[in-house]
Amino acid sequence: MYEGVVQDLIDELGRFPGVGPKSAQRIAFHLLNSDPADINRLREVLGKVAEGVTFCEVCGTVAEQQRCRICRDERRDATLVCVVEEPKDVLAVERTGEFKGRYHVLGGALDPLSGIGPDQLRMRELLARIGTDEITEVILATDPNTEGEATATYLVRMLRDFPGLTVTRLASGLPMGGDLEFADELTLGRALSGRRAL
Amino acid sequence: MYVRHLQLTDFRSWAQADLALTPGPTVFVGQNGQGKTNLVEAIGYIATLGSHRVSSDTPLVRIGAERALVRIAVVNEGRELTVELEITPGKANRARINRAQVPRPREVLGILRTVLFAPEDLALVRGDPSERRRFMDELLVLRAPRFAGVRSDYERVLKQRNALLKTARGSGGRADISTLEVWNGHLARHGAELLSARLNLIADMAPLVSAAYAGVAPESRPALINYRSSLGELPERAGVDDLTERLLTAMTEQRGQELERGVSLVGPHRDELELVLGDAPAKGYASHGESWSFALALRLGSYELLRADGAEPVLVLDDVFAELDRRRRAALAEVASQAEQVLVTAAVQEDVPAELLGDRYLVGDGEVRSD
Ligand SMILES: Nc1ncnc2c1ncn2[C@@H]1O[C@H](COP(=O)(O)OP(=O)(O)OP(=O)(O)O)[C@@H](O)[C@H]1O
Ligand SMILES: [Mg+2]
Ligand SMILES: [Zn+2]
Numbered sequence: 269m270y271e272g273v274v275q276d277l278i279d280e281l282g283r284f285p286g287v288g289p290k291s292a293q294r295i296a297f298h299l300l301n302s303d304p305a306d307i308n309r310l311r312e313v314l315g316k317v318a319e320g321v322t323f324c325e326v327c328g329t330v331a332e333q334q335r336c337r338i339c340r341d342e343r344r345d346a347t348l349v350c351v352v353e354e355p356k357d358v359l360a361v362e363r364t365g366e367f368k369g370r371y372h373v374l375g376g377a378l379d380p381l382s383g384i385g386p387d388q389l390r391m392r393e394l395l396a397r398i399g400t401d402e403i404t405e406v407i408l409a410t411d412p413n414t415e416g417e418a419t420a421t422y423l424v425r426m427l428r429d430f431p432g433l434t435v436t437r438l439a440s441g442l443p444m445g446g447d448l449e450f451a452d453e454l455t456l457g458r459a460l461s462g463r464r465a466l
Numbered sequence: 467m468y469v470r471h472l473q474l475t476d477f478r479s480w481a482q483a484d485l486a487l488t489p490g491p492t493v494f495v496g497q498n499g500q501g502k503t504n505l506v507e508a509i510g511y512i513a514t515l516g517s518h519r520v521s522s523d524t525p526l527v528r529i530g531a532e533r534a535l536v537r538i539a540v541v542n543e544g545r546e547l548t549v550e551l552e553i554t555p556g557k558a559n560r561a562r563i564n565r566a567q568v569p570r571p572r573e574v575l576g577i578l579r580t581v582l583f584a585p586e587d588l589a590l591v592r593g594d595p596s597e598r599r600r601f602m603d604e605l606l607v608l609r610a611p612r613f614a615g616v617r618s619d620y621e622r623v624l625k626q627r628n629a630l631l632k633t634a635r636g637s638g639g640r641a642d643i644s645t646l647e648v649w650n651g652h653l654a655r656h657g658a659e660l661l662s663a664r665l666n667l668i669a670d671m672a673p674l675v676s677a678a679y680a681g682v683a684p685e686s687r688p689a690l691i692n693y694r695s696s697l698g699e700l701p702e703r704a705g706v707d708d709l710t711e712r713l714l715t716a717m718t719e720q721r722g723q724e725l726e727r728g729v730s731l732v733g734p735h736r737d738e739l740e741l742v743l744g745d746a747p748a749k750g751y752a753s754h755g756e757s758w759s760f761a762l763a764l765r766l767g768s769y770e771l772l773r774a775d776g777a778e779p780v781l782v783l784d785d786v787f788a789e790l791d792r793r794r795r796a797a798l799a800e801v802a803s804q805a806e807q808v809l810v811t812a813a814v815q816e817d818v819p820a821e822l823l824g825d826r827y828l829v830g831d832g833e834v835r836s837d
Contacts, residue, residue: 378626378645378648379626380626380627380629380630380633380645380649381625381626381629383633385642385644385645386642386644386645387642414619414622414623414626414652415626417652418623418626418645418648418649418652421648421651421652422645422648425647425648
């Protein structure tokens with residue numbers, strides 16, 4: 269145990285996902301040795317985060333304005349929507365360079381154990397988008413695990429009744445039980461291009 | 467196959483243990499509490515990713531240590547593989563095969579196959595149905611490692627579905643159960659896969675268990691095993707599609723009941739492996755000796771089944787001879803002496819049948835000494 273604020277810092281850092289006590293200590297001492305300007309920048313960023321992050325009003329990913337960069341980009345294919353669980357999955361799909369459409373972020377997956385049902389996810393917003401926009405294909409890119417698969421099945425049922433809409437799922441080959449973000453670009457890219465209609 | 471080398475660090479009572487093993491019989495002799503079972507428990511852990519004694523990993527790590535390390539070299543038809551597991555309670559275990567880290571410990575399943583006999587086996591006969599379900603599922607994984615995934619997918623879906631049913635019950639019918647159909651579908655699909663494999667397993671194994679029982683206890687009544695499903699009467703074997711349909715139908719029929727009670731009432735988690743002796747169930751009726759013979763027959767049947775599948779498993783006999791009379795000792799010794807490798811633990815050497823006295827290790831004072 270260190271005295272005072274140093275230990276407080278280590279404790280706070282240790283609460284982050286994937287940061288054990290040893291890494292927390294390493295990061296803390298890195299910060300102690302940092303340039304005051306660097307610390308100030310970090311403080312400013314954290315301050316802005318605390319004031320609230322905005323989410324894109326269309327797709328639900330984190331954004332600086334009302335609409336995110338992808339939703340504003342006219343070159344993106346507006347007929348194609350990739351449905352993912354989290355904003356980090358948007359980044360994972362973007363990294364593949366295979367996808368030129370737009371996104372819809374659900375904000376999670378069906379998870380009764382955590383009390384998450386359709387109403388806690390951005391499902392209604394998705395249906396509204398499909399009802400009004402020029403969307404012709406929805407790619408279900410939820411995680412290849414129990415909750416993600418259940419969410420995909422549920423969406424397939426909900427989207428069945430839209431005339432002329434194609435619903436596809438990422439091709440298998442992604443590591444089962446995993447998280448979309450952990451798949452490497454090549455595997456995820458292949459799963460995207462090999463997607464199959466449901 | 468056989469284990470050529472076993473190395474432990476901070477596993478159970480062993481700060482360090484390092485021993486070379488050979489095919490054929492090896493006996494570990496030592497007084498009570500010296501760590502004999504701990505040695506073979508480590509071998510079993512590599513084969514099944516579980517202990518035959520405890521369900522949590524915490525007791526497997528030496529008191530005061532942070533993690534345990536088990537390293538094993540397995541030779542299978544001339545090809546050697548090294549498997550290493552790092553066990554850290556409360557965290558995901560880490561595994562290496564031939565020194566290369568693998569994405570998840572499950573990848574090591576199938577490299578080493580063991581059939582382990584232990585005093586705890588009496589619970590197979592006398593314990594709850596869950597003991598026998600676990601017996602079947604562990605054997606399924608030994609037969610085909612991919613069932614580790616099927617089993618954990620099924621358990622996860624089951625948990626989710628039960629949570630949904632419980633919420634629905636708590637809300638008095640106002641909760642959103644529009645997703646129930648989705649969970650039904652997934653439960654049925656994973657459940658059917660598990661169920662179909664269990665039916666095949668029991669159909670393949672039933673004659674082997676009956677024969678093994680007759681060999682161990684010829685004076686007793688005939689023993690039978692029989693799969694009893696929560697779906698009611700089923701054919702001896704059935705395909706996944708057929709069983710998926712049956713499970714879905716049963717869930718529809720039980721819907722009212724399930725919503726009322728807030729739990730899933732049909733599926734492999736409610737099934738039972740019935741053990742029958744003569745015309746009565748073994749549980750509650752069999753004598754102590756008969757129960758032991760039945761437990762032995764289940765393990766011998768497992769061993770014969772895996773052999774028939776074409777993978778000669780390593781036999782582990784943990785402290786079992788002391789419990790057996792002469793004839794049952796002889797019956798077990800006869801099978802064991804034919805095995806490619808058999809590892810025996812005993813407190814006194816006199817308990818071990820002569821045909822199994824191969825290599826001998828003395829276990830005591832925190833050491834394993836070759837004798
Ligand atoms: N996590 C642990 N840390 C330290 N010691 C442990 C741990 N778990 C078990 N032990 C010790 O290991 C010993 C038991 O070892 P083991 O069960 O292998 O004995 P054994 O040689 O098989 O004895 P028996 O002949 O009675 O079956 C006990 O003394 C117990 O205290
Ligand atoms: Mg013992
Ligand atoms: Zn957007």
